[in-house]
Structure formats: structure tokens, C-alpha cells
Amino acid sequence: MCHVIVTCRSMLWTLLSIVVAFAELIAFMSADWLIGKAKPTSSEDVDNRTGGSQEPYHPTLGIYGRCTRISHMQLSRRDTLCGPYAENFNEIASGFWQATAIFLAVGIMILCAVAFVSVFTMCVQSIMKKSIFNVCGLLQGIAGLFLILGLILYPAGWGCQKAISYCGPYASAYKLGDCSLGWAFYTAIGGTILTFICAVFSAQAEIATSSDKVQEEIEEGKNLICLL
Numbered sequence: 001m002c003h004v005i006v007t008c009r010s011m012l013w014t015l016l017s018i019v020v021a022f023a024e025l026i027a028f029m030s031a032d033w034l035i036g037k038a039k040p041t042s043s044e045d046v047d048n049r050t051g052g053s054q055e056p057y058h059p060t061l062g063i064y065g066r067c068t069r070i071s072h073m074q075l076s077r078r079d080t081l082c083g084p085y086a087e088n089f090n091e092i093a094s095g096f097w098q099a100t101a102i103f104l105a106v107g108i109m110i111l112c113a114v115a116f117v118s119v120f121t122m123c124v125q126s127i128m129k130k131s132i133f134n135v136c137g138l139l140q141g142i143a144g145l146f147l148i149l150g151l152i153l154y155p156a157g158w159g160c161q162k163a164i165s166y167c168g169p170y171a172s173a174y175k176l177g178d179c180s181l182g183w184a185f186y187t188a189i190g191g192t193i194l195t196f197i198c199a200v201f202s203a204q205a206e207i208a209t210s211s212d213k214v215q216e217e218i219e220e221g222k223n224l225i226c227l228l
Contacts, residue, residue: 004122007208009201013133014118016198017140021115023191024108024147028101031062031082032182033154036166039069060182061166063097063104063154085162094157096173103150104188110143111195125209133209137202144195151188 038056057080059068067082086092092101114136121132157163159172163179171177 005125005209006122007205009208010121010133010205013198013201013205014121016194016201017111017118017136018115020140020191020194020198021108021111023187023194024104024111027184027187027191028063028104028108029065030182030184030187031065031067032060032184033063034061034158034163034166034176034185035180035182036061037168037178059166061163061179062184063101064092066166093162094160096153096157097160100150100154100157103146103153107143107146107150107195110139110146114139114143121205121209131206131210133202133206137199137206140195140199140202144192144199147188147192147195151185151192154185 036059038058057069060066064086065082065084067080069080089098089101092098117132117136121136125132127135155174157173158167158175158177158179164171164177167177167179169177171179
């Protein structure tokens with residue numbers, strides 16, 4: 001018989017697992033890893049209503065995507081074009097970024113699988129006599145290691161020609177040049193930290209769902225068990 005067990009700690013772990021997976025996925029897909037040096041507008045890019053030129057804009061560059069402004073159109077937020085600059089894996093600008101993409105993709109796939117399984121932990125607490133929380137916590141720890149490897153290798157690719165075109169000639173491995181880090185990079189770091197927090201917190205979720213109070217509720221014949 002399936003017993004639905006909901007505790008504050010198990011529910012918090014489930015929510016954090018889902019948030020972490022989505023945060024890492026969004027960061028990976030974003031083009032806002034590097035914010036390029038300001039580019040002045042051309043003489044053609046003039047605001048017809050005011051007669052003055054618009055302020056310089058900052059193009060952004062991701063692992064496989066980029067955002068830039070179309071120069072032949074009126075300047076507005078809608079004129080910013082975002083999309084992949086690499087049509088296939090081999091066209092990613094740096095070998096280090098290719099490795100980053102692989103490590104992050106593997107880590108994110110593991111996190112997404114854990115997030116999917118975590119939804120069912122309210123009804124299923126063990127697999128082959130092993131705690132599903134402990135198994136998921138272990139997988140989250142492994143995913144965190146993949147994410148760390150990807151984030152360590154990413155700055156090594158700042159010396160590639162693509163990054164130099166955005167960040168200036170002083171850009172090199174682990175040196176930003178004229179660029180700055182975008183929100184996607186910080187989101188990936190924050191998600192990695194939360195991944196290890198989830199891995200540790202999974203043990204608390206296991207303790208909460210196998211406590212004496214839960215066993216007493218099961219022995220009383222209750223199918224829905226909610227505990228603080």
C-alpha cells in the first residue's frame with residue numbers, strides 16, 4: 001500500500017531540487033555569461049524622433065549563444081538579436097567551452113532526473129531497499145562535481161578568438177579583458193552551491209520521513225501523513 005508522507009524537510013528538499021535544476025538549465029541556455037565591451041552606435045543608428053544617437057550597447061556572449069544589436073534597424077530592445085552562434089558542437093568557440101558544455105549538460109541532466117524523481121518521494125521512499133533520498137542525494141553530489149568542473153574550465157576559454165572579439169585584445173585565459181561576468185555565470189555558481197546543499201539536506205529528508213512519528217501514523221492505518 002502506498003503511504004503519502006509529507007514533511008517540511010522532505011518538501012523543502014523537493015522544492016530546492018526542482019529550483020536548482022531549472023536554475024542551472026536556464027543559466028546554461030542563456031547568452032549572458034559574458035558582457036562585452038561597450039560598442040558605439042553607428043552614424044546610421046540615429047533616433048529619428050530626437051535626432052540624437054542612442055547610448056552604446058553591450059553585446060553578450062554565452063557558451064554557444066550570443067546577443068547583439070542589429071545595426072540597420074531603429075535601436076530599441078526589440079532590435080536585440082539572440083541565438084546560437086554555433087550551429088553544431090564543433091563550432092563552439094573554444095575547446096574549453098566544449099568541455100564546459102559537456103560537463104554542465106551531464107550535471108544538468110542528472111539534476112533534472114533527480115528533480116523528476118523527487119516529486120514521487122512523497123509516495124515512494126525506497127528503491128530496492130535503498131532510501132530514494134540517499135540515492136538522489138548521492139546523484140546530486142555527483143552532479144555538483146560535474147558542474148564545478150565545467151565552471152572551472154569555462155574561464156580558460158576566455159582567450160579564444162570569439163571572446164577576444166567581445167572583450168578586447170587583453171582577454172586571455174582567466175582574464176576578462178574589457179568584459180564583465182553576466183548573471184548566467186553567477187546563477188550557475190549559485191545553483192552549484194545549492195546542489196551540494198540539496199545533497200546534504202537529502203539526509204534530513206530521509207530522517208524526517210522515517211521518524212518514529214511517521215511509523216506510528218503508518219501503524220494507525222493512515223495513508224496520508226503530514227508532519228511538521
